[in-house]
Amino acid sequence: MNKVKIHDKTFEISIHHDKILERVKAIAAQMNKDLKDKDVIFLGILNGSFMFASDLFKYITVPAPISFLKLASYEGTFSSGKVKRLIGINEDIADKTVIIIEDIVDSGLTLEQIIKQLRGYDPADIKVATLLYKPEAYTKDFDIDYVGFSIPPDFIIGYGLDYDGLGRNLPHIYKVE
Ligand SMILES: O=P(O)(O)OC[C@H]1O[C@H](OP(=O)(O)OP(=O)(O)O)[C@H](O)[C@@H]1O
Numbered sequence: 001m002n003k004v005k006i007h008d009k010t011f012e013i014s015i016h017h018d019k020i021l022e023r024v025k026a027i028a029a030q031m032n033k034d035l036k037d038k039d040v041i042f043l044g045i046l047n048g049s050f051m052f053a054s055d056l057f058k059y060i061t062v063p064a065p066i067s068f069l070k071l072a073s074y075e076g077t078f079s080s081g082k083v084k085r086l087i088g089i090n091e092d093i094a095d096k097t098v099i100i101i102e103d104i105v106d107s108g109l110t111l112e113q114i115i116k117q118l119r120g121y122d123p124a125d126i127k128v129a130t131l132l133y134k135p136e137a138y139t140k141d142f143d144i145d146y147v148g149f150s151i152p153p154d155f156i157i158g159y160g161l162d163y164d165g166l167g168r169n170l171p172h173i174y175k176v177e
């Protein structure tokens with residue numbers, strides 16, 4: 001399927017599944033080197049990261065658990081304004097190296113909320129892995145340790161990413177025409 005139509009929008013293939021898997025394996029290989037001898041926990045951020053997390057984790061050889069978190073819609077406030085509350089932290093992440101797995105970092109607002117809340121659990125270190133990164137849209141300065149692809153600020157879907165709830169099942173990444 002070279003083109004996909006969802007509602008009012010047509011999307012065209014931007015990154016083929018084979019190329020995605022190649023990068024996923026390369027990231028896993030780098031992580032296996034970097035994380036040797038560390039007490040690691042992988043935390044996937046739902047919903048979008050489920051496919052990346054699943055493929056990535058198959059190639060991780062350091063012994064480590066994986067768990068999934070979600071940002072619940074509006075709850076409470078911090079000094080910085082409204083925040084979405086991070087839910088699903090059942091593991092003890094104190095003193096561990098936490099690897100956040102995201103599908104995409106765009107403005108960086110989501111990542112900021114995740115990192116700020118995770119810091120409250122006293123992890124030894126927080127590292128970020130994202131399959132996709134939009135450097136031109138990124139407004140924050142948190143380091144992103146593992147990036148699959150840096151892409152232009154187009155709206156994309158597929159491989160976990162949705163448009164209005166649809167398109168997450170597509171094996172390739174598509175960009176809006
Ligand atoms: O850098 P930002 O501009 O904050 O955008 C990135 C976030 O947007 C997407 O999540 P979304 O809120 O669409 O939820 P979903 O993963 O459930 O689709 C994606 O999974 C990231 O978490």
Ligand SMILES: Nc1nc2[nH]cnc2c(=O)[nH]1
Nearest residue numbers: 106154155156157161162
């Ligand atoms: N589906 C989708 N979700 C996003 N969240 C932030 N940027 C994007 C994007 O380009 N596509």
